[in-house]
Amino acid sequence: MQTLTAKILPQTIRQRPADSYKGTYGRIVLIGGNQNFGGAIIMASAAAVYAGAGLVTTLTDPSNQGSLHARLPEAMFADYHDTALLTSLVTGANVIVIGPGLGTDATALATLQRVFTLVTPQQTLVVDGSAITLVAEHQLALPAVPLVLTPHQMEWQRISGIRIADQTEAANRQMVDRLHATVVLKSHRTEIYTPTGTYENPLGTPAQATGGMGDTLAGMVGGFLAQFSNPTDAVLAAVYSHSAIAEELARTQYVVLPHQITEQLPTFMKAHEAQA
Numbered sequence: 001m002q003t004l005t006a007k008i009l010p011q012t013i014r015q016r017p018a019d020s021y022k023g024t025y026g027r028i029v030l031i032g033g034n035q036n037f038g039g040a041i042i043m044a045s046a047a048a049v050y051a052g053a054g055l056v057t058t059l060t061d062p063s064n065q066g067s068l069h070a071r072l073p074e075a076m077f078a079d080y081h082d083t084a085l086l087t088s089l090v091t092g093a094n095v096i097v098i099g100p101g102l103g104t105d106a107t108a109l110a111t112l113q114r115v116f117t118l119v120t121p122q123q124t125l126v127v128d129g130s131a132i133t134l135v136a137e138h139q140l141a142l143p144a145v146p147l148v149l150t151p152h153q154m155e156w157q158r159i160s161g162i163r164i165a166d167q168t169e170a171a172n173r174q175m176v177d178r179l180h181a182t183v184v185l186k187s188h189r190t191e192i193y194t195p196t197g198t199y200e201n202p203l204g205t206p207a208q209a210t211g212g213m214g215d216t217l218a219g220m221v222g223g224f225l226a227q228f229s230n231p232t233d234a235v236l237a238a239v240y241s242h243s244a245i246a247e248e249l250a251r252t253q254y255v256v257l258p259h260q261i262t263e264q265l266p267t268f269m270k271a272h273e274a275q276a
Contacts, residue, residue: 001169001191004199004240009272012228012237025054026226029093030219031080031115032102032129038064040101040129042071043212043258044219048097049074050265051223051238057089060101080111090118097222099131099150100215109134119145124225126150128218132159147181148225148235150218156185169198182235184221186214192239194232203243207250212258217242220265241268 017024028048033041038060045058049072058068059080068077078085090096098115102108112134119125124146127135132151135142136158153164160167160175169191176183176193183193190201220242224234245264249256 001198001200004192004201004203004236006240006244006272008233008236008240010274012224012230012233013269013273014228015273015275022054024227025052026094027055027057027092028053028095028097028222028226029057029059029089030100030222031059031086031090031096031098031111032100032131033058033060033064034101034103034105034108035061035063037101037103038067039212040215042068043215043262044097044100044128044222045075046072046259047216047219047262047265048223048226050262051220051227052266052269053095053223053226056223057093059086059089081107083114086111086114087118090115091120093123095124095126095222095226097126097128097218099126099128100218102130102134104130104134104137109138113140116140116143119143121145124148124231126218126222126225129155129214135159142179142181144180146231147179148184148221149179149181150184150186150214150221152186152214156183173198182232184217184235184239186217190239190243192236194235196232199236201239201243203240203247205243205247205250205256207253207256208243208246210255210257213242216258216261219262241265241272244268 057076059078126148128150132155185191192199220238224238228234245261246256
């Protein structure tokens with residue numbers, strides 16, 4: 001297993017060309033946030049925006065529209081109950097993130113199944129949170145598209161069948177290869193299983209042990225994938241950035257809040273971009 005280092009940042013984060021525009025940096029759709037868990041999809045959407053994704057649309061329950069616009073006017077809103085609109089937005093996206101705050105009820109299941117039928121190999125699908133649980137509980141077949149799964153250890157146990165105590169590198173690798181996905185296995189030392197190798201993130205702090213951290217990471221992963229050309233490097237850089245910012249904040253804070261990582265992200269990326 002390779003150790004992830006700061007070298008991944010300038011390798012991935014490039015100086016923006018003068019003639020770029022919002023379309024240069026991708027269209028990302030984030031789907032989730034039922035009536036009870038709207039904060040999850042708002043945090044994920046904010047992370048995608050602050051990571052630099054060009055156009056961000058949040059498909060969520062209508063009860064979250066006011067909060068989304070108040071917190072994040074840069075993101076567009078759509079009602080995920082509107083299947084025609086969902087179809088149009090998903091088919092027009094480069095990256096789809098589904099799961100933060102989605103829940104596990106019938107509406108959530110129908111939404112996830114609909115997205116699975118819509119995505120194509122020209123898109124990247126990030127599956128997070130309760131969407132992973134739905135896949136495991138209903139034994140859903142994952143679509144044959146570029147996939148990134150972002151489970152914590154219990155979610156990984158559900159979808160892989162590997163108990164937390166048995167989640168070794170070898171066992172995890174075997175299952176990842178069967179799933180044909182990149183897997184970000186979140187833990188004290190997050191492990192990233194990519195098509196070309198396995199990496200351990202050496203960073204992280206107990207100050208991150210608060211709700212919304214995973215939602216924020218999923219949004220960052222989506223935002224990086226939307227704009228950077230190498231998908232493996234994009235995932236690795238997002239994971240490293242998430243923890244690096246948190247460690248810096250934890251020097252003076254007992255707890256690090258997810259939105260604080262998001263707010264620091266543009267400055268952090270600027271400090272670590274490669275010059276053209």
